[in-house]
Amino acid sequence: MHNVRMRGNRFIPLQDPIPCRTMKLPYKKGRMNMELTYTPQGDYLLPNLTLSEAETTIGKYGMMRKTFLKTERKGMYAHLMLSEQLNRHLADIDRTAREQIDWTMQELLRLNPAPDKASDPLAWTGHMNNLKQQAEELILAELIYH
Structure with a gap:
């Protein structure tokens, strides 16, 4: 949960939640730089991942x-x-x-x-x-x- 402060009988957040965060992974030998974006979901930051393949039906x-x-x-x-x-x-x-x-x-x-x-x-x-x-x-x- 985000940091909150009580004022009267209401909770007031100390900072607005960030809708999307970007994180740059460090370069390591044999790997490429990647930029990942994260979206807050409750107390967690979930990565915005997509599949490069289209979803196909398999029989x-x-x-x-x-x-x-x-x-x-x-x-x-x-x-x-x-x-x-x-x-x-x-x-x-x-x-x-x-x-x-x-x-x-x-x-x-x-x-x-x-x-x-x-x-x-x-x-x-x-x-x-x-x-x-x-x-x-x-x-x-x-x-x-x-």
Whole structure:
């Protein structure tokens, strides 16, 4: 809390809060000078930080790749994250996986036609789920867990 003084039954601040502060970090060998601005939030000064990457939505296959990298390829995960390329990598993997699954399903459907959906909807659903599972198995081994 800012320094305050009582006058009667009112608190009067001794100084106005500073809306934004700038701090210059000292130069050290191998590092560059950086200027950071801080905004007071209650008793704390929080840095005004922004991401250089745009926020992207990552789907199922991107999240599976992220989990794989975190557990099995920790060095690659750390490199992608520190170079701010992780979200782009995961979005590319997700997009590529979806495209390949769609293409593989079309090819499997061409080779193994589905039963009529109107006359036997349960058989059609089972057949389509089977084709999707086959396509996912191929993609997961080649793209996600590689």
